[in-house]
Amino acid sequence: MASKFFTFLLLLLFLQTSYSTFSLALQETSPATNHTGQINSNSVLVALLDSHYTELAELVEKALLLQTLEEAVGRHNITIFAPKNEALERDLDPEFKRFLLEPGNLKSLQTLLLYHIVPARIDPHSWPKSASALTHHRTLSNDRVELTGDDSSGSKFIGTARVITTNAVNRPDGVIHGIEQLLIPRSVQQDFNNRRSLRSISAIKPEGAPEVDPRTHRLKKPAPPVLPGAPPVLPIYDAMAPGPSLAPAPAPGPGGPHHHFNGMRQVKDFIETLLQYGGYNEMADILVNLTSLATEMGRLVSEGYVLTVLAPNDEAMAKLTTDQLSEPGAPEQIIYYHIIPEYQTEESMYNAVRRFGKVSYDTLRLPHKVLAQEADGSVRFGHTDGSAYLFDPDIYTDGRISVQGIDNVLIPPEEKAKEEKKTIKVATVKPRRGKLLEVACQMLGAIGQDSRFMSCRL
Numbered sequence: 001m002a003s004k005f006f007t008f009l010l011l012l013l014f015l016q017t018s019y020s021t022f023s024l025a026l027q028e029t030s031p032a033t034n035h036t037g038q039i040n041s042n043s044v045l046v047a048l049l050d051s052h053y054t055e056l057a058e059l060v061e062k063a064l065l066l067q068t069l070e071e072a073v074g075r076h077n078i079t080i081f082a083p084k085n086e087a088l089e090r091d092l093d094p095e096f097k098r099f100l101l102e103p104g105n106l107k108s109l110q111t112l113l114l115y116h117i118v119p120a121r122i123d124p125h126s127w128p129k130s131a132s133a134l135t136h137h138r139t140l141s142n143d144r145v146e147l148t149g150d151d152s153s154g155s156k157f158i159g160t161a162r163v164i165t166t167n168a169v170n171r172p173d174g175v176i177h178g179i180e181q182l183l184i185p186r187s188v189q190q191d192f193n194n195r196r197s198l199r200s201i202s203a204i205k206p207e208g209a210p211e212v213d214p215r216t217h218r219l220k221k222p223a224p225p226v227l228p229g230a231p232p233v234l235p236i237y238d239a240m241a242p243g244p245s246l247a248p249a250p251a252p253g254p255g256g257p258h259h260h261f262n263g264m265r266q267v268k269d270f271i272e273t274l275l276q277y278g279g280y281n282e283m284a285d286i287l288v289n290l291t292s293l294a295t296e297m298g299r300l301v302s303e304g305y306v307l308t309v310l311a312p313n314d315e316a317m318a319k320l321t322t323d324q325l326s327e328p329g330a331p332e333q334i335i336y337y338h339i340i341p342e343y344q345t346e347e348s349m350y351n352a353v354r355r356f357g358k359v360s361y362d363t364l365r366l367p368h369k370v371l372a373q374e375a376d377g378s379v380r381f382g383h384t385d386g387s388a389y390l391f392d393p394d395i396y397t398d399g400r401i402s403v404q405g406i407d408n409v410l411i412p413p414e415e416k417a418k419e420e421k422k423t424i425k426v427a428t429v430k431p432r433r434g435k436l437l438e439v440a441c442q443m444l445g446a447i448g449q450d451s452r453f454m455s456c457r458l
């Protein structure tokens with residue numbers, strides 16, 4: 001802790017020193033007004049460096065972007081979307097910030113900053129008035145940003161960031177609009193995730209295929225990880241939250257004394273990976289937006305538990321019926337049946353079913369187990385009808401969390417029997433995408449919580 005703080009102080013000192021050196025250099029050249037790469041003192045760039053967007057100004061300087069920007073304002077007006085200082089200090093994941101400031105990641109830092117600058121003057125009056133009337137602009141990073149508005153509140157947005165001060169600075173060669181949060185282009189987020197996954201994979205020795213007890217044909221619990229911090233002594237069920245809740249996930253607090261792993265970070269990482277993988281948006285949405293399961297999983301991983309998630313893809317989710325979803329806590333119960341409290345990869349599961357034919361895994365939905373067997377050179381979960389194939393193996397594996405894509409939603413056989421009786425009476429509901437979300441939104445609406453979720457308002 002102390003050394004972290006010290007590093008931070010050093011960094012601050014360094015930033016400040018280099019910043020003032022730069023300001024000096026700028027003052028020397030600023031009187032020039034022609035387009036030979038020298039900068040006009042009336043320029044929006046000079047204004048940026050003088051403005052209260054000091055965090056952004058420091059990053060721009062640190063990214064060695066001034067030359068590029070001077071050339072840009074020499075050619076055309078620019079619009080800078082400037083995140084408020086807090087967005088770059090308090091609100092920014094410290095690890096992400098460290099990533100940006102590593103010398104080897106200069107390119108990512110440059111891309112990120114250029115993503116905040118559009119080579120044209122965007123006038124507040126020309127902003128779209130509604131969410132549907134969006135406009136796109138190519139930024140200096142060559143990615144596109146989307147401008148939208150909300151006619152009822154009069155709010156303006158760029159991407160997901162709200163504009164808080166239009167024309168915070170207005171100069172002959174450009175304008176600065178203050179925004180609430182940092183915009184992170186997809187490519188930079190990806191670089192960051194890749195770097196981090198690589199690091200955590202090399203830092204954490206993956207556990208091998210689990211041992212199988214020859215008497216019971218049940219998998220033995222994987223050997224405790226050889227890592228600092230004792231493995232949890234309590235069974236995972238004792239560590240789980242007492243009951244399902246539909247409340248939005250609370251902000252994760254600092255880890256307690258027993259937290260050996262940054263589980264929240266790992267969960268965030270795997271959800272990010274799911275979204276980038278494509279075809280698993282519903283699953284990601286349920287974990288993050290509709291339930292507090294992501295937080296719950298993060299907490300369990302922080303406490304040393306390991307998890308394997310069998311993630312049904314979007315097509316599978318779309319087959320769920322209103323009946324299956326309408327009971328309170330149903331989304332949690334469905335997902336709990338898809339989480340195995342062991343670390344399994346495609347290879348370890350495939351090896352197990354090949355050797356033993358059938359293997360049953362515990363799930364977080366006690367006392368239900370999920371059956372796995374070999375089928376068509378792959379692993380098939382569940383019982384004959386309503387079974388699911390391991391469809392997208394090892395979407396995410398980091399030694400503690402493993403995510404395996406499957407092509408059907410698994411229902412415990414006992415539940416299945418109940419449902420079949422019901423569906424005879426109920427006319428078949430036309431399956432469609434977003435069903436789970438829709439039903440959950442209705443339920444949230446009934447308890448007056450829907451406004452918390454953007455997804456529910458659409």
Ligand SMILES: *[C@@H]1O[C@H](CO)[C@@H](O)[C@H](O)[C@H]1NC(C)=O
Nearest residue numbers: 031032033034035036037038
């Ligand atoms: C630009 O300014 C520099 C220094 O003031 C001057 O030497 C140069 O001739 C100018 N160039 C043009 C194209 O005006």
Ligand SMILES: *[C@@H]1O[C@H](CO)[C@@H](O)[C@H](O)[C@H]1NC(C)=O
Nearest residue numbers: 074075076077121172173174
């Ligand atoms: C920038 O915008 C201002 C005001 O709209 C305009 O007068 C000026 O010519 C523009 N400059 C360039 C380089 O396009």
Ligand SMILES: *[C@@H]1O[C@H](CO)[C@@H](O)[C@H](O)[C@H]1NC(C)=O
Nearest residue numbers: 281284285288289453454455
């Ligand atoms: C959660 O909801 C927000 C707002 O609708 C959406 O942008 C985001 O993608 C959702 N998260 C996931 C993981 O789907």
